[in-house]
Amino acid sequence: MTIGVAASGPQAGAAVRAAALAAESMGHGAIGGFAVFAVMDDAGRVRHRSCQRGGITALDLPPDWLQAPRAALIESGPDRPEPLVQFLPGADGVGMVTGHRLPNRPGADGIALNQAALGLMAAGAPPGDAVGQVLQAHPEIDAGLIALSAAGELAWGNTRRVDRRPDQGLAHRDNGLCRVAVLHNSIHPCPPLADAMADLAWYALTGESAPYRTLTLGTPVAITAAARDRVHVDAQGRILAIEQADPSLPQTPRRASAVYLGSEVWQDGRHIGHTVSELIADMADGRVYGVPDPARSLIIMKE
Structure with missing residues (x-):
């Protein structure tokens, strides 16, 4: 065990x-x-x-x-x-x-x-x-x-x-x-x-709160191309927006990595940590829609 x-x-x-x-x-x-x-x-x-x-x-x-x-x-x-x-x-x-x-x-x-x-x-x-x-x-x-x-x-x-x-x-x-x-x-x-x-x-x-925290994807959010991988969250750890540096960000509906391992985490304009897990989710039309199991719609970050 x-x-x-x-x-x-x-x-x-x-x-x-x-x-x-x-x-x-x-x-x-x-x-x-x-x-x-x-x-x-x-x-x-x-x-x-x-x-x-x-x-x-x-x-x-x-x-x-x-x-x-x-x-x-x-x-x-x-x-x-x-x-x-x-x-x-x-x-x-x-x-x-x-x-x-x-x-x-x-x-x-x-x-x-x-x-x-x-x-x-x-x-x-x-x-x-x-x-x-x-x-x-x-x-x-x-x-x-x-x-x-x-x-x-x-x-x-x-x-x-x-x-x-x-x-x-x-x-x-x-x-x-x-x-x-x-x-x-x-x-x-x-x-x-x-x-x-x-x-x-x-x-x-x-x-x-402790150094490791949970971030959650409760509602669909925008995902956009950017120079760095970033996740924007509110004070409750809810994901507000995702930025991804991968130039092959899918344009057609598919399930893929929405939040990459090691992405920066930002809150109210401040860099507060980085992700230590990934989020595989459904994406379409520039938005991330989560996954069928809500328990899997979470990411772990570290300060």
Whole structure:
């Protein structure tokens, strides 16, 4: 499994979804396949949605799930063993455990590592103790865990085996009220991707801007030839206009790259950053009309 995310706080479900969208927009590797999304509602009930292909955008998430105070996700390539909930178990009133690599791998006692951590939490252990105890007991099992309690406590870690991997990413944010943690492997770029996922999740949780932000294409906008690739946005990150330096800018209707990787981002006459993902969209008559899936009509920028 390549991505594990968990968050607590208002809009935790939206935060986890934002992190997954960042990974699918920026990352390259085993993503956009199977996904398990879980939330814990205000009554402490754990609910799951899953799919074998299509990643986060293939999940039909109820609107109230995005507002859930506790949420978690695991995602990787397609077609994984059923039941998919084995990769992200949860218990009502206790919490949830996600992770990456093989968090469902059985330990010496035959119990899956994620289930073992969840069992310790059910017995009263805080997430940090549960994760630490399980990982310390199995240093050479290929697994990393993120544990989220019903109280919103969050803990994460890798076994020593996973810590030796050069392709892993880790990021977390915590202000005492809101928390998010990201683990991933085998997708690139490694450290920048983890930070982007955490930044976008953090914005969904707190409304606080961070170096990585999301730009959205909500309505058709003009695309014109120019000396430099530029995207013009408003204060909310909505795309207002696109300029492209490619002399072969299509004149006939087609789907193509509307916003090129590394394009300058401008707001109110100021250069505020550059894009770190691309937007492939439908274009016709000098306008960009977006894509069929609104979740794909976004771009990630960095200050």
